[in-house]
Amino acid sequence: MNTRQYDLIIIGAGPAGLTAAIYAGRALLNTLLLERTLPGGQLNETDYVENFPGFEEKIAGPQLMGQMKRQAERFGVKIEIAAVTAIAAEGESLSVTSDRGTYFTRTIIVATGTRPRELVAAGAAKFKGRGLSYCATCDGYFFRNKDVLEVGAGDAGLTAALFLSKLVKSVGIVVRHPQHDPNALRAAPLLRQRAEENPKVYFVWNKVITEVLGETHLKAVKLQDLATGKEEIMTTDGVFVNIGHIPATDFLRGTLALDESGYIITDDKLQTNIPGVFAAGDIRSWANRYAQAVVAASDGAVAAIEVEKYLANRR
Amino acid sequence: MNTRQYDLIIIGAGPAGLTAAIYAGRALLNTLLLERTLPGGQLNETDYVENFPGFEEKIAGPQLMGQMKRQAERFGVKIEIAAVTAIAAEGESLSVTSDRGTYFTRTIIVATGTRPRELVAAGAAKFKGRGLSYCATCDGYFFRNKDVLEVGAGDAGLTAALFLSKLVKSVGIVVRHPQHDPNALRAAPLLRQRAEENPKVYFVWNKVITEVLGETHLKAVKLQDLATGKEEIMTTDGVFVNIGHIPATDFLRGTLALDESGYIITDDKLQTNIPGVFAAGDIRSWANRYAQAVVAASDGAVAAIEVEKYLANRR
Numbered sequence: 152m153n154t155r156q157y158d159l160i161i162i163g164a165g166p167a168g169l170t171a172a173i174y175a176g177r178a179l180l181n182t183l184l185l186e187r188t189l190p191g192g193q194l195n196e197t198d199y200v201e202n203f204p205g206f207e208e209k210i211a212g213p214q215l216m217g218q219m220k221r222q223a224e225r226f227g228v229k230i231e232i233a234a235v236t237a238i239a240a241e242g243e244s245l246s247v248t249s250d251r252g253t254y255f256t257r258t259i260i261v262a263t264g265t266r267p268r269e270l271v272a273a274g275a276a277k278f279k280g281r282g283l284s285y286c287a288t289c290d291g292y293f294f295r296n297k298d299v300l301e302v303g304a305g306d307a308g309l310t311a312a313l314f315l316s317k318l319v320k321s322v323g324i325v326v327r328h329p330q331h332d333p334n335a336l337r338a339a340p341l342l343r344q345r346a347e348e349n350p351k352v353y354f355v356w357n358k359v360i361t362e363v364l365g366e367t368h369l370k371a372v373k374l375q376d377l378a379t380g381k382e383e384i385m386t387t388d389g390v391f392v393n394i395g396h397i398p399a400t401d402f403l404r405g406t407l408a409l410d411e412s413g414y415i416i417t418d419d420k421l422q423t424n425i426p427g428v429f430a431a432g433d434i435r436s437w438a439n440r441y442a443q444a445v446v447a448a449s450d451g452a453v454a455a456i457e458v459e460k461y462l463a464n465r466r
Numbered sequence: 467m468n469t470r471q472y473d474l475i476i477i478g479a480g481p482a483g484l485t486a487a488i489y490a491g492r493a494l495l496n497t498l499l500l501e502r503t504l505p506g507g508q509l510n511e512t513d514y515v516e517n518f519p520g521f522e523e524k525i526a527g528p529q530l531m532g533q534m535k536r537q538a539e540r541f542g543v544k545i546e547i548a549a550v551t552a553i554a555a556e557g558e559s560l561s562v563t564s565d566r567g568t569y570f571t572r573t574i575i576v577a578t579g580t581r582p583r584e585l586v587a588a589g590a591a592k593f594k595g596r597g598l599s600y601c602a603t604c605d606g607y608f609f610r611n612k613d614v615l616e617v618g619a620g621d622a623g624l625t626a627a628l629f630l631s632k633l634v635k636s637v638g639i640v641v642r643h644p645q646h647d648p649n650a651l652r653a654a655p656l657l658r659q660r661a662e663e664n665p666k667v668y669f670v671w672n673k674v675i676t677e678v679l680g681e682t683h684l685k686a687v688k689l690q691d692l693a694t695g696k697e698e699i700m701t702t703d704g705v706f707v708n709i710g711h712i713p714a715t716d717f718l719r720g721t722l723a724l725d726e727s728g729y730i731i732t733d734d735k736l737q738t739n740i741p742g743v744f745a746a747g748d749i750r751s752w753a754n755r756y757a758q759a760v761v762a763a764s765d766g767a768v769a770a771i772e773v774e775k776y777l778a779n780r781r
Contacts, residue, residue, distance in 0.1 A: 170519040170760065177517055177607040179632050202492055203520060204485040204763045207533040207540070218522040225522070226607075288771060292492040292541075313778045317494050341779065419752065437734065441768055445485065448519045449764030453756055456603060463628045464656065
């Protein structure tokens, strides 16, 4: 049992958590950052980032996050590996329970992020970041004039396909229902119309990707026809998947107010329903709408500034 | 008269405008960025930045902004020097008028930012970034264990003084009214109470700074007593000024909906009252509440993503 009291505990070390740590460290808040595995968040699984402002040339995701981590440590923030299982509030005293023990603190920033719902197909994990992408905004530019497939028949999937259509040679939307099934496309009618009218977009009806194939880089997929059960190989330069995100908030159920999808509800100062507990980054549905590192980083800066103001009023 | 039509014209090349340009360029939008003077915004006048996430060591403001500019250019964004004097909408056709002519476009992102209201004192311009700062969050850390003065008796000034009190040895709030004048401090009573109770904070009543002194770096100020007119020299390590910001929106009056302080009003997708016209960065009062480069950059990314979606629905 650690009875020391922190000014701030940040949960999660992606761009939101690490930027919050940089700001808190420079404000000399006594800050602890807890991360379940490796600091870096989703960017640890990203080969290259081209759109994080300030980096003229592309930078490897893990390198960018390593720099952010050392930047936070330079200002005195302590980073520990611990899996948080619960937070609790008793009056103005907050606690964070983890597999490494319980910590006490005056404020908390939850920045545990989301993970994309993953394609269930053989080889999907191996080719992630090597031709298989969960973010068209981030990676579409790398597929200029290529042929790609899109998995996702909801708003996110069709929006990604339309975005990609400006960059790529062709984009085939793989739909796991037959063409005339009224539930085949869950996307808004306008998006469906735009996709149908777009000469670069086509549909692959009533099929699923069962395997992703290639050597070092994705080169083809195995498609199964759901009517006949037959499988075929289709060559492609890339596969984009947009079938939803899963917010990492299970450990907060019953404590923090969450929306119907499990995202944390905050006010415009990023404070949750518990005074002193803030949320930053993709764990907020507004930020996750964009799912961009710079948006999450901004949230982290804002949350840390609001934490500092909160504490200044209670000194 | 330039009759070419752009997909997007961005007005202003600070962190918001340049990040919008990076995202628009990678989405292959035909984008023009207009800047009145030198790309970079307020960071061009900032010696060093320590809190922009991803930069492990401090980086000179102009260097960071130069990198952002070249990053945008790498993705095909054209940057021109032009002073915009008006924007106009006729149906879905938008135009931007400048001292270099009129440009036509389908969408606009206004990212003209704000400038801090400046201290009116001899030498103030010379020592800006060299002991005279307009941002306690940004620069306070550089003044650890130093003696500083704060100009600003409103909420922003007292908030800055309380923030600084955690870092510095002492902070004197210079107030241009006598102590018992009921209008001396415009800040909220709670902030006044916190400042009065704080052992590191003291007040310098009924005085104004008439001159800032030093060689390469600020070392003292000349204070004038408003009751007697007498002047005295006071040594100090730094002066922080928080007397408001001025949004650069004069050219938009009568066109875009502005709030009572002149900031652009947007919805949560950063769209203004004119369809296709978006705003990003400190020109929005929410972002200016924080006045941080990473927050402005995030706004730029969000605005560009929303522009892309807006155009996809009208292709």
